[in-house]
Amino acid sequence: MKYCEKEIRKDYENLTKLLIEKKLTISTMESATAGQIASLITDTEGSSAVLKGAFVTYCNEAKIMQGVPAEVIETYSVYSVETAKEMAKACAKTYQADIGIGVTGTMGNVDPENEEVSVPGQVYFGIVFQGNVEGFSVEVEPQESRLMYKLAVAKKIYDKLRRII
Numbered sequence: 001m002k003y004c005e006k007e008i009r010k011d012y013e014n015l016t017k018l019l020i021e022k023k024l025t026i027s028t029m030e031s032a033t034a035g036q037i038a039s040l041i042t043d044t045e046g047s048s049a050v051l052k053g054a055f056v057t058y059c060n061e062a063k064i065m066q067g068v069p070a071e072v073i074e075t076y077s078v079y080s081v082e083t084a085k086e087m088a089k090a091c092a093k094t095y096q097a098d099i100g101i102g103v104t105g106t107m108g109n110v111d112p113e114n115e116e117v118s119v120p121g122q123v124y125f126g127i128v129f130q131g132n133v134e135g136f137s138v139e140v141e142p143q144e145s146r147l148m149y150k151l152a153v154a155k156k157i158y159d160k161l162r163r164i165i
Contacts, residue, residue, distance in 0.1 A: 001141050003152045011158045012040035018165065019050040019099075027095035028054040029066060029087040031078075031104040032123055036150040037157060052095035057087070059113075063104075066090055077117040079105055081135035085126035092128040099165075100128035101157060107149040108142055123153050129164050136160060 019026060019041075028038045038054035041047050057063040060078050064070050067090030068083060076082040087102025105123030121140045126133060138156045143149045 001152075003143070003148060003155055005148070005151055008151045008155050008158070009040065009043060011155065013044045015158060015161065016041050016044035016047050016050060020046050022165070024099060024165070025050050025052045025095070025097040026099040026101070027052045027091040027097040028101045028103070029057055029063070029068075029091040030054065030101075031057055031063070031087075032107060033103050033150045033153050034058065036154055037101055037103065040154055052097045053091075055091055055094075063087060063090075067094060078114055079111075079117050079119070079122065079124060081124050081126065081137055084124040085128075085133050085135040088126035088128045089133060098130055099161070100126075101161075102126040103153060103157065105140075105153070107140070107146060123156070125153070125157055125160075127157070127160060127164060134160075134164070 035056045041051050055066050060073055068086045072082050072086050084102045084104050088100040092100025103125040106118045106120050108120050111118035124137050126135045140152045
């Protein structure tokens, strides 16, 4: 599937405005997307009213340092719905945000640090909304660049967020 960067940026502008209108706060803990979700949110004026903070936790140790239980990563792997949900819970708790997003996965390559569980294009994310936690697993088709992989994941997360909020 081909994704349109301009449309995804517009989606996040609309999301940020909706969060401002509803007086909802959000935080992220991102691995695979490396802060792209937080960046998209902050592209809209007034976003400081809703984005409480964000973590880019590219390695397992960083996830654990920010509150993801090591046992979850050891039991289910870093690439799992369970880990993504814990990431979402940890950032929401740390920042006392209404919404927490956790995202982990592999873009277009195998992770050399986690070869046995790394599947290119397999991404997991968790969303906490006012205490309720949901986890998702999605496949991202090959994209032309790392940016487009991140934007494709951002679009999938946006679509789920809009259904939840």
